[in-house]
Amino acid sequence: MQEYFDFRSDTVTRPTKEMIEAMSKAKVGDDVLGDDPTVIELEELAKKVTGKQGVLFICSGTMGNQISIRVHTNPGEEIIIEEDSHIFKYEVGGAAWNSLVQTRTIEGSYGCMSLEKISDSIRHDDIHDPRTGLICLENTHNNSGGVILPLEYIQEVRKLSQKRNIKMHLDGARIFNASAATGIPVKEYAKYFDSMMFCLSKGLCSPLGSILVGDIDFIDHARRVRKVLGGGWRQAGYLAACGIISIKKMSKRLGDDHAKARVFSKALGEMGEFSIDMKSVQTNMVYFKPLKEPAESFILRMKKKGVLALSHDDKVRFVFHNDVSLSDVKRALGIIKNDSMKRR
Ligand SMILES: *Cc1c(COP(=O)(O)O)cnc(C)c1O
Numbered sequence: 001m002q003e004y005f006d007f008r009s010d011t012v013t014r015p016t017k018e019m020i021e022a023m024s025k026a027k028v029g030d031d032v033l034g035d036d037p038t039v040i041e042l043e044e045l046a047k048k049v050t051g052k053q054g055v056l057f058i059c060s061g062t063m064g065n066q067i068s069i070r071v072h073t074n075p076g077e078e079i080i081i082e083e084d085s086h087i088f089k090y091e092v093g094g095a096a097w098n099s100l101v102q103t104r105t106i107e108g109s110y111g112c113m114s115l116e117k118i119s120d121s122i123r124h125d126d127i128h129d130p131r132t133g134l135i136c137l138e139n140t141h142n143n144s145g146g147v148i149l150p151l152e153y154i155q156e157v158r159k160l161s162q163k164r165n166i167k168m169h170l171d172g173a174r175i176f177n178a179s180a181a182t183g184i185p186v187k188e189y190a191k192y193f194d195s196m197m198f199c200l201s202k203g204l205c206s207p208l209g210s211i212l213v214g215d216i217d218f219i220d221h222a223r224r225v226r227k228v229l230g231g232g233w234r235q236a237g238y239l240a241a242c243g244i245i246s247i248k249k250m251s252k253r254l255g256d257d258h259a260k261a262r263v264f265s266k267a268l269g270e271m272g273e274f275s276i277d278m279k280s281v282q283t284n285m286v287y288f289k290p291l292k293e294p295a296e297s298f299i300l301r302m303k304k305k306g307v308l309a310l311s312h313d314d315k316v317r318f319v320f321h322n323d324v325s326l327s328d329v330k331r332a333l334g335i336i337k338n339d340s341m342k343r344r
Pocket residue numbers: 059060061062063065086087138140142171173174199201210
């Protein structure tokens with residue numbers, strides 16, 4: 001079998017040995033009946049880390065975003081989201097499907113919609129207009145390169161949302177990456193939002209699962225919406241056992257992934273065959289464009305050589321995670337370099 005290096009996403013990370021062991025030993029109950037002790041332990045831990053009163057362990061990040069939209073809005077309302085956000089691009093139109101709301105998308109710069117544009121997009125009280133029901137932000141912002149939204153920016157959006165009495169949700173799939181890079185605690189980021197979702201199954205290496213947080217009323221309602229979406233789960237403690245390790249241990253090593261992304265982007269930049277915005281390399285992702293061919297053909301050729309990546313629009317995306325070591329990164333760089341020398 002050919003050796004391969006998988007940079008497609010941090011979602012490909014397999015549970016660690018410690019997680020497999022924790023699963024085999026986990027004490028479980030029935031989470032729908034509310035008595036799975038390991039789920040309760042995970043949720044208590046998530047409360048501490050996020051500073052929120054209400055926590056719900058859920059199947060996926062998409063489910064967390066969709067539940068949040070459903071809880072915060074009423075049918076016919078409008079939600080304000082960045083035009084390259086996961087909620088808008090990659091959730092199968094779920095806001096319309098699950099919550100009967102329409103989306104008001106705004107162009108962002110490094111994941112940030114301008115305050116002026118957000119303000120102008122908030123609807124006024126008029127019989128013709130939908131009500132603005134929610135503002136969503138994404139941190140780190142995936143499609144902009146895994147970039148971090150500055151805390152001051154978040155604070156400004158919060159002020160605006162409070163002034164206009166609109167709730168805010170954070171798609172914090174990779175909020176632990178933002179926290180690892182800036183040193184700002186997850187709790188501090190969470191403070192400015194009425195709800196926040198983060199993924200255990202990406203850089204944090206759990207096989208699956210996400211966490212949704214908010215106040216107690218929000219989570220009470222969220223639990224019902226999770227149930228109606230078919231997301232009530234029984235011996236979920238086996239997965240929660242992994243989630244506990246994700247938060248306690250795996251969150252502490254994300255800086256290593258960021259270092260790999262820096263090494264990779266620097267070496268790639270020096271090859272002169274790729275266009276890459278170094279300003280966007282802030283966490284565990286590197287987006288770039290091959291100068292002489294479409295992203296798709298580069299990706300296909302690399303796949304044959306055992307280096308796996310994904311395309312996003314006209315760009316190639318590499319994501320760095322626990323299952324590719326720094327020496328794997330260096331070997332992948334060698335393969336890319338060889339390839340570009342041959343094609344000269
Ligand atoms: C991966 C991701 C999600 C969705 O998480 P799933 O667990 O794959 O459903 C949501 N938002 C962002 C920014 C993501 O990268």
